[in-house]
Amino acid sequence: MIPSVHAPLGKDLIGLEGLSADQIRTILDTAEPFKEISERRIKKVPVLRGKTIVNLFFEPSTRTRVSFEFAEKRLSADTVNISSSGSSVVKGETLVDTARNLEAMKIDMVVMRHGASGAARFLAERIPSNVVNAGDGRHEHPTQGLLDLLTIRDHRGKIEGLRVCIVGDVLHSRVARSNIFGLLALGAEVAVCGPRTLLPVGIEQMGVTVFDRVEAALEWADVLNVLRLQLERMEGGFVPSLREYNRIYGVSRARLEAAPREVLVLHPGPMNRGVEIDSDVADGPQSVILNQVTNGVAVRMAVLYLLAGGAPDKAEAAKQGGEA
Amino acid sequence: MSDRPILLRGGRVVDPSRDLDGLADVLLDDGRVVAVEAGLTGPDDARVVDASGLVVTPGLIDVHVHLREPGQEHKETIATGARAAAAGGFTSVVAMPNTDPVIDSPALVGFVAAEGRRAAAARVYPTGAISLGLKGERMAPMGEMVEAGAVAITDDGHPVMDSGLMRLALEYARGFDVPVADHPEDLGLSKGGHMNEGLVSSRLGVRGKPNASEDVHIVRDLLVAEFTGGHIHLQHVSTAFGVESIRQAKARGVHVTAEASPHHLLLTDEAVEGYRTEAKMNPPLRSAVDRDAVVEGLRDGTLDVIATDHAPHHYDEKERAFDDAPNGIVGLETSVGLVLTHILGKGVLDWPTLVERMSTQPARAFGLPGGTLAPGSPGDVTVIDPALSWTVDPAAFVSRSRNTPFGGWELTGRAVATIVGGRFVHDALAG
Numbered sequence: 001m002i003p004s005v006h007a008p009l010g011k012d013l014i015g016l017e018g019l020s021a022d023q024i025r026t027i028l029d030t031a032e033p034f035k036e037i038s039e040r041r042i043k044k045v046p047v048l049r050g051k052t053i054v055n056l057f058f059e060p061s062t063r064t065r066v067s068f069e070f071a072e073k074r075l076s077a078d079t080v081n082i083s084s085s086g087s088s089v090v091k092g093e094t095l096v097d098t099a100r101n102l103e104a105m106k107i108d109m110v111v112m113r114h115g116a117s118g119a120a121r122f123l124a125e126r127i128p129s130n131v132v133n134a135g136d137g138r139h140e141h142p143t144q145g146l147l148d149l150l151t152i153r154d155h156r157g158k159i160e161g162l163r164v165c166i167v168g169d170v171l172h173s174r175v176a177r178s179n180i181f182g183l184l185a186l187g188a189e190v191a192v193c194g195p196r197t198l199l200p201v202g203i204e205q206m207g208v209t210v211f212d213r214v215e216a217a218l219e220w221a222d223v224l225n226v227l228r229l230q231l232e233r234m235e236g237g238f239v240p241s242l243r244e245y246n247r248i249y250g251v252s253r254a255r256l257e258a259a260p261r262e263v264l265v266l267h268p269g270p271m272n273r274g275v276e277i278d279s280d281v282a283d284g285p286q287s288v289i290l291n292q293v294t295n296g297v298a299v300r301m302a303v304l305y306l307l308a309g310g311a312p313d314k315a316e317a318a319k320q321g322g323e324a
Numbered sequence: 325m326s327d328r329p330i331l332l333r334g335g336r337v338v339d340p341s342r343d344l345d346g347l348a349d350v351l352l353d354d355g356r357v358v359a360v361e362a363g364l365t366g367p368d369d370a371r372v373v374d375a376s377g378l379v380v381t382p383g384l385i386d387v388h389v390h391l392r393e394p395g396q397e398h399k400e401t402i403a404t405g406a407r408a409a410a411a412g413g414f415t416s417v418v419a420m421p422n423t424d425p426v427i428d429s430p431a432l433v434g435f436v437a438a439e440g441r442r443a444a445a446a447r448v449y450p451t452g453a454i455s456l457g458l459k460g461e462r463m464a465p466m467g468e469m470v471e472a473g474a475v476a477i478t479d480d481g482h483p484v485m486d487s488g489l490m491r492l493a494l495e496y497a498r499g500f501d502v503p504v505a506d507h508p509e510d511l512g513l514s515k516g517g518h519m520n521e522g523l524v525s526s527r528l529g530v531r532g533k534p535n536a537s538e539d540v541h542i543v544r545d546l547l548v549a550e551f552t553g554g555h556i557h558l559q560h561v562s563t564a565f566g567v568e569s570i571r572q573a574k575a576r577g578v579h580v581t582a583e584a585s586p587h588h589l590l591l592t593d594e595a596v597e598g599y600r601t602e603a604k605m606n607p608p609l610r611s612a613v614d615r616d617a618v619v620e621g622l623r624d625g626t627l628d629v630i631a632t633d634h635a636p637h638h639y640d641e642k643e644r645a646f647d648d649a650p651n652g653i654v655g656l657e658t659s660v661g662l663v664l665t666h667i668l669g670k671g672v673l674d675w676p677t678l679v680e681r682m683s684t685q686p687a688r689a690f691g692l693p694g695g696t697l698a699p700g701s702p703g704d705v706t707v708i709d710p711a712l713s714w715t716v717d718p719a720a721f722v723s724r725s726r727n728t729p730f731g732g733w734e735l736t737g738r739a740v741a742t743i744v745g746g747r748f749v750h751d752a753l754a755g
């Protein structure tokens with residue numbers, strides 16, 4: 001089976017680092033016509049009919065896996081889900097053997113989540129199928145970055161020139177890295193805010209401003225992307241207590257109201273209500289968290305379509321019944 | 325093993341132990357150096373080698389290798405490691421004790437020594453663990469291990485975190501005149517790390533080990549060595565601050581020797597880009613500032629020896645996601661070529677200083693015979709073709725493993741003969 005390679009993206013989507021502004025815009029623009037499919041009564045188009053996609057999840061995930069699965073099914077692909085807690089090494093089979101076994105069953109694409117940074121690239125270099133990174137360790141989660149970009153663009157009309165601050169555990173966050181690379185490529189100004197124990201070394205050298213206090217970040221920002229605080233970070237000693245985290249870094253109604261601008265609030269989920277984000281913010285008028293979830297399906301459809309060789313300008317036509 | 329006498333004729337003999345650097349002949353007989361001078365004629369049965377255009381040095385010594393036996397023979401054995409050493413131009417290697425079981429008793433030291441002799445390639449000198457089972461708790465029987473042939477004690481790969489144990493080891497070792505070799509790494513500061521902490525690790529999303537994790541431990545070791553008067557040998561120094569700390573300690577008279585590895589002399593953490601597991605080692609490849617400081621430390625003698633930290637791993641073990649892959653690269657068969665091309669070739673060291681760092685000083689630091697061509701010393705000689713161009717081909721390694729970041733590198737200069745005890749153990753001489 002000859003893998004489909006399409007110039008706008010190449011064989012795989014491993015990360016947003018290294019993608020050009022044009023490539024990212026192409027994905028976002030391609031997502032636009034796909035949004036409408038999910039609004040139909042019959043949510044299915046034959047764009048990926050006959051393609052086999054394996055969703056290979058080495059870490060537990062509900063939201064991302066389901067979002068990919070909807071995207072695949074609505075494009076009429078045949079899908080198989082493989083979930084395994086713990087790494088493949090723990091189970092005794094190496095990642096490369098898992099990949100070769102799948103490959104031997106003649107598949108077209110692999111969507112993979114793995115606990116080790118670099119795992120997606122590792123896989124992509126070893127199999128001819130298209131590989132979509134659904135999150136690798138602390139490295140990247142490119143489709144999350146893309147759906148964040150699309151959601152911001154939907155609500156602000158543009159990305160360029162916007163000030164976006166990522167709040168929370170940037171150190172362990174693949175979402176943060178994909179956001180930083182994508183936002184910078186599209187001309188946004190990017191800042192991070194969080195306890196210094198949860199910010200990566202040298203982050204300023206990536207062209208990012210650092211705020212120690214969330215109040216200062218809110219003075220500056222147009223958009224806030226609030227990251228989940230994994231509960232194990234507290235056990236790991238990175239922060240002394242969840243209560244302290246909420247009091248100092250939590251995004252609250254009062255803090256939002258004190259900001260000079262109407263700030264858009266994103267969160268990649270799943271949320272810890274009352275820790276990094278208060279419920280009245282999450283459920284409030286500035287929150288676009290559920291729009292992110294909706295856009296996730298459209299962005300993933302666009303990525304799958306483009307990797308399968310679909311032409312960006314043919315997406316609308318493909319939707320009507322043609323194939324990619 | 326008294327083979328035919330050997331007469332190396334007309335080579336450039338570089339022997340810093342006797343301040344020699346010039347054209348001369350070298351005669352070996354009965355396992356020993358007989359004479360080094362111009363115009364020698366050997367006995368009738370001597371094998372005469374035309375060494376014109378070649379460099380003849382006292383046998384090169386690598387004081388830091390992992391031969392994996394007993395326990396991990398799928399990576400390397402004492403025999404394959406000793407042969408890889410010979411192929412790379414080394415006449416002696418010092419084997420680390422972090423095997424399975426750990427070399428922490430005289431019987432196991434004896435096993436390594438015996439297997440080394442049986443290999444009949446490069447000489448293999450055993451070391452013993454500082455602590456029983458490398459657990460960092462109680463001292464292993466150092467005196468008995470030294471009697472059985474251990475030339476140093478070390479918990480290499482497992483830093484001695486308990487400063488009290490390090491004190492005892494450095495004090496106790498004084499009675500046996502062996503160095504205490506330490507892998508300097510504060511495990512609290514490096515916890516969870518898989519590469520150098522810096523911009524590259526932040527971009528790749530790989531947890532890093534900060535320079536400070538090494539610096540803290542180097543300074544601790546230097547201070548403990550200073551007040552005990554013991555001999556600390558610091559392995560694979562990789563940080564600028566570490567080099568400077570050793571420089572200052574030497575100026576104060578602390579008994580310290582230290583290593584530079586070829587990979588820390590030549591590479592930075594950028595080699596990890598693309599999650600290349602063949603560039604994963606411990607200590608990790610660091611910044612360009614650190615690399616330059618290691619080079620300068622080697623040049624000015626702060627770092628006494630070049631040692632490879634030869635660390636073979638089976639390809640399956642490196643063919644993994646970065647975090648899951650083991651640390652270490654093989655080094656025995658690339659060290660000479662890399663150092664000649666990129667250290668000597670770039671004018672960092674001249675020939676006599678290079679031979680000091682790879683032969684004279686390793687012998688002195690670990691109390692090994694050799695490191696000199698003085699008449700009567702062991703007939704250990706390395707013959708180097710300084711003009712030979714070659715490409716690193718891991719598939720052609722004598723070692724059982726191929727894990728190197730230097731595959732495909734084009735190098736100039738290679739050992740063409742290795743002679744141990746007056747016997748060729750590697751012979752790629754033309755004709």
